[in-house]
Amino acid sequence: MKIAVIDYGMGNLRSVQKALQAVAPGVEVALARTPREVREADRIVFPGQGAMPDCMGALQRQEMHEAVAWAARERPFLGICVGLQMLFERSEEGGAAGLGLFAGEVVRFPRDGAFAPGQAHLKVPHMGWNRVENVREHPILPVQGSGERYYFVHSYYVAPRDDSLVLARTDYGVVFASAVAHDNLVAVQFHPEKSGRAGLALLERFVRWAP
Template sequence: MTSVAIIDYGMGNLRSVAKAIEHVAPGHDVFVTSDPARVAAASRVVFPGQGAMPDCMRELDLRGLRPAVLEAAAAKPFLGICIGEQMLFDHSAEGDVPGLGILRGEVLRFPDERMVAADGARLKVPHMGWNEVWRSAPHALWEGIADGERFYFVHSYYVEPADSADAAAHTDYGVRFTSAVARANIFAVQFHPEKSASAGLRLLANFVQWAP
């Protein structure tokens, strides 16, 4: 039986993530935990999050979960979601805080002065709602998902990988930004698959079956 640990460091509605994975992985052991030992014992790990980057990093360390995240990201199928993607990088402009440094690169804020749609209309920050995700490279987690499929976003910051090979998809919202990254056993997305209807459920199902 596959066991899927959803890391709880006090930031975000994790039950919605758990329920979505339970839906696509019946019979598997899906659990939300803040126990580093349970994270270490799981066969695959999901690292979600909502809120501000400084708060997320602080709460992760207060709960003693940083080593568990680093070990999981080095050794087993690992899915980052929203802030859980941003925290993997070196540094964030949100609060000027260091991230986990698992992936090289920066987390940047949308530049308000450039947030204009193709028709000239002003675009609001945060970027909230459905938008197209265009893959930058093939990956097992895209199996059965159309290129350009729409996923649900809520964010004011986005990742900019130092190595373009880490980019797995991009999205346009005033600027073109990286909306998914992948390296070895790590896959992480800026959007919320648990809120993205059938396409999001398919991505989660692919993750449960993924053997990097």
């Protein structure tokens, strides 16, 4: 088996690669910098970190966007952080267009951090550990693990138009979709590679997953 971590110059790729190597020591985990390397892999991990306009721009300059869209349809696929956000149509962040694989937008947490009258001000970006509550069963995020804590760093979150895509939700002043799943694809807003035991267990389930 060969797992490709898509390398378009954005995201903490080495941490993702090392975490995958830790849970699957007998598997080749390689950074994929060309469409051909993506297509030759058996499983795809699509990380992203930073501003979505910058990530989309880097992906397109490297001519990787079509390969990513293909992999999201044809291979076991895991999106991480901005790698989740780019699957949707558009982001409020710079008005950036995404890959458009799913209907919906990427929206910002309230700018002043006040999410509702009488609520304490919450810092944006949402940074740190928070609970992920499953809304349906899935091999990557089983219901028995609902409520597990994972590590987040983000100011924007996805708002799918199709609620059936949502796999898990998280409450940070607003309740948002922190994981989505469809067929061979799972994507999460949090960082499994930074989430200790729970994150490594998620990556191990992805390596074993047979959608």
